[in-house]
Each structure stands twice: as structure tokens, then as C-alpha cells.
Amino acid sequence: MSATLARAEPSTAGAGDYIELMKPRVMSLVVFTALVGLVVAPGHIHPVIALTALICIAVGAGAAGALNMWYDADIDARMGRTAARPIPAGRLAPGDALAFGITLAAFSVCVLGLLVNVIAGALLAVTIAFYVVIYTMWLKRTTPQNIVIGGAAGALPPMIGWAAATGGIALEPVVLFLVIFFWTPPHFWALSLYRTEDYVRAGVPMLPVVAGERETRRQILIYTIVLAPLGVTPWLLGYAGPLFGAVALAGGAGMVALAIGVRAEQNGHAASKRMFSFSILYLFVLFAMLLVDRMSAGLALW
Amino acid sequence: MSVVESRVRDHLSNQQDPQPGIRLTEQQQRARRARSLAIALALGGLALLFYVVTLVKGPGVLTQP
Numbered sequence: 594m595s596a597t598l599a600r601a602e603p604s605t606a607g608a609g610d611y612i613e614l615m616k617p618r619v620m621s622l623v624v625f626t627a628l629v630g631l632v633v634a635p636g637h638i639h640p641v642i643a644l645t646a647l648i649c650i651a652v653g654a655g656a657a658g659a660l661n662m663w664y665d666a667d668i669d670a671r672m673g674r675t676a677a678r679p680i681p682a683g684r685l686a687p688g689d690a691l692a693f694g695i696t697l698a699a700f701s702v703c704v705l706g707l708l709v710n711v712i713a714g715a716l717l718a719v720t721i722a723f724y725v726v727i728y729t730m731w732l733k734r735t736t737p738q739n740i741v742i743g744g745a746a747g748a749l750p751p752m753i754g755w756a757a758a759t760g761g762i763a764l765e766p767v768v769l770f771l772v773i774f775f776w777t778p779p780h781f782w783a784l785s786l787y788r789t790e791d792y793v794r795a796g797v798p799m800l801p802v803v804a805g806e807r808e809t810r811r812q813i814l815i816y817t818i819v820l821a822p823l824g825v826t827p828w829l830l831g832y833a834g835p836l837f838g839a840v841a842l843a844g845g846a847g848m849v850a851l852a853i854g855v856r857a858e859q860n861g862h863a864a865s866k867r868m869f870s871f872s873i874l875y876l877f878v879l880f881a882m883l884l885v886d887r888m889s890a891g892l893a894l895w
Numbered sequence: 896m897s898v899v900e901s902r903v904r905d906h907l908s909n910q911q912d913p914q915p916g917i918r919l920t921e922q923q924q925r926a927r928r929a930r931s932l933a934i935a936l937a938l939g940g941l942a943l944l945f946y947v948v949t950l951v952k953g954p955g956v957l958t959q960p
Binding site for chain 1: 917922926927930941944947951952
């Protein structure tokens, strides 16, 4: 009875709580990488249609974030980093978050499919479903490879952007997909190295929890060694200029150097923290350079 | 107390509390207003988006490239 009454209690959640539910920081990264996919794509897309595509991708990412927070509320409540989120903090009822997430997902996919093109809409639907069902509901709680396979969801936005502009898929966005896909494990494992206790408390089988720190550090180095040459590939394939190539080479070398530092670290987590921070900068600069490269090429033609 | 007196008392107490049920607190009312405003803005934005896209794409707004 008391549970029924608790559910019937009118909500005090404000608009800010719903915005927090959409993981705005993740959303901004998704929009940024989708924008790069859209700008790098050949041909012309009307600015209004491009803006429509980006809004739909942003809302779709927000929907995935809301559904993730709805399903993971029990885990979030046990982790220091996430305990203040709207559902575990008691500001928002789980059912409200579920309804919010499903509504946004349906709207974003339908509007993108109808107003931009069906391929982009379908890719957005796959991204949301992959993140919510494959990663959140299945992999996250069952395997230390959770963020490796689940990383595909975070890697898809440049492909959605490309599909929005061209109506199809090509090798170039697949390379961008692979860059984010191989960037995700070293990025999250560097974080999980110094947040291991949180993951133990929450019962999430992250690699350091299951295989230990030594194996995690080794895997970070392996994935980074694969990532560094992949980062240079847009230049090697000819759809980015030499300036991009130079920045990608320098950034990749920095990532490998930091990963070697993480591998060699015996005590403490200073190297892991450096690696985590630098990995964000690396991905941002890499994609920003692609944007600059394409825009400067456009200006030169103009 | 007679039946009549009892009914009069019930009637008076109902007049003092004409709508029994959930009463929103000040904070709940503020939150509901903020949510309603956000929904209105989102719906307005969606209508504007459809209008602008219709202007851009012309009559074949749902025609795929």
C-alpha cells in the first residue's frame, strides 16, 4: 500500500532533471561526431535538413541515455559517480524516465526517417537499440567485454551523419566508426582503473574487476596500438589533408606514449588519469581537425 | 446527535473542503508548471521544424532522395 502511495505522489521533477536524464555531455559528443560525419560527406545538404538531422540525433542520444538511466538505476545508486542522478536520488520516478525515453526514441527515429532519409532513421534506431538492449540490458552486467562491444553504439553517430547527407554508407564513415570503436576501450578502462571499487560495489564486471589491473593495462596498450594508425587513416585514404595527418600522427603517438606509461605504472593511478583526460582531447581534436580540414577546403573552392 | 444535525455537519465540512484528494504543494505546482512549459516549447519547436522543412523541401516533403 505504501509503495502504491509512493508511486502516486505527484512528481517534483523539474525540466532540469529530464535534461540530466538525457546525459547532455554524452549528447554533445554524439552531436559533434555526427556533425563531422555530415560535413565530411560528399555532396550538398540543405542547412535546415542538416540541422533537422542533428536535432534528431541529439534527441535520439538523449533517449538512449534516459533508457540507460532507467534500467541502471540500481547500479547508479551504488556508485559514487552516479548516485546523484535523478532516479537514484529520488527526484524522478523510474516509470516517468521510461516513458520519457521511449517517447523521445520514437519521435527522433520517425522524424529523422521522414524528414531526412530512411537509412539515417534506421541507423539511429539501431544505435538506440544497441545501446539500450545489447549494452545496457545484456553486456554491461555479464561480461568484461561490455564496453568493447557496446562501444559500437557510441561509434555509430558519424555514420548516421554521413547517411543523413548522402542517403547511404561508404568506407569513410566506417573508418570514423572504427576510430571511435577502438578509442572506447582504452578510454573507459583508464577510467575504470581508478574507479574499480565503485564497479565492485555495483557488481559491474569491468575488466579491472574481473581480470585485474595488470591485464587491463596490457589491453589498454594493445587497443591504443591499433587506434593510433587508424586515426591517421582519413589522411591516408585521401579525404583529409596533411595538417590532419600531422595532428593525427602526433596525437596517436601521444596516446601510445601514455598507454606505455599506464602499462609500466606499478603504484597509484596518475598515468591512468592522464590517459583518460588525454583520450578525450585526442578524439575531440581528431574530429575537430576533420571539420577544419573540410571547411577550409570548402572555403578554398569558394 | 440527530440524523439531521449529522447531515448538516457533513454538509458544512464538505463546503470547507470541497475537493478532497491530492493537493499539490507549492514545490510540486512549480515543478508541474515547469514541465508543462517544457512540453509546450518542445511541441512548438516540433511544429516549427515541420513548417520550415516543408518550406525547404516543397510539396514532396516526405519524398526520399
